[in-house]
Amino acid sequence: MADPFTDRLTPRARDIVSAARALLEEEGPEALTMRRLGDRLGIKAPSLYKHFPDKAAVESELIALSLWETAEVLEAAEAADPGSVPALAEAYRRHALAHPHLYRLTTERPLPRAALPPGLEYRAAAPLFRACGGDEDLARAAWAFAHGMVVLQLNGRFPDGADLTKAWETGAAAFQPATADC
Known part of the structure; x- marks a missing residue:
């Protein structure tokens, strides 16, 4: 599957999504407003509505981008270690923790x-x-395990000194089916 935006969005709309992602990643979801997005792009916020009907539409494009990147990351992990739930869990973890606001x-x-x-x-x-x-x-x-672990880690819910790598490895291994072609 090609980039989810190439065929669906105009170049200007792609610029808007890129700026929205940068704003989200740098400052968090509270900063992602149409006014702030317009400021970042050097245009008035009402001009954004020529490309997106509302903030929810911009957020939907960010979510699509996130899913596309997740697919890319997981497909690469799968290619490197076919059938491995632990490899997929680790790839998921790394990507989610690298992009906490988008996640x-x-x-x-x-x-x-x-x-x-x-x-x-x-x-x-x-x-x-x-x-x-x-x-x-x-x-x-398995996804619920990985998601829960990411959220707990993002929220600082594990005690100091907790071996999160071991927790991830143990949890992911529990979901590895005995019949998987590994």
């Missing part, structure tokens, strides 16, 4: 499925589904 925007509210490119959500989930031997319930449970 939270993507995961802390209902997914705007109707606004996403067709097949993107499936693509992001497919490597884990395959690693879990096609078992949807096991794949969902």
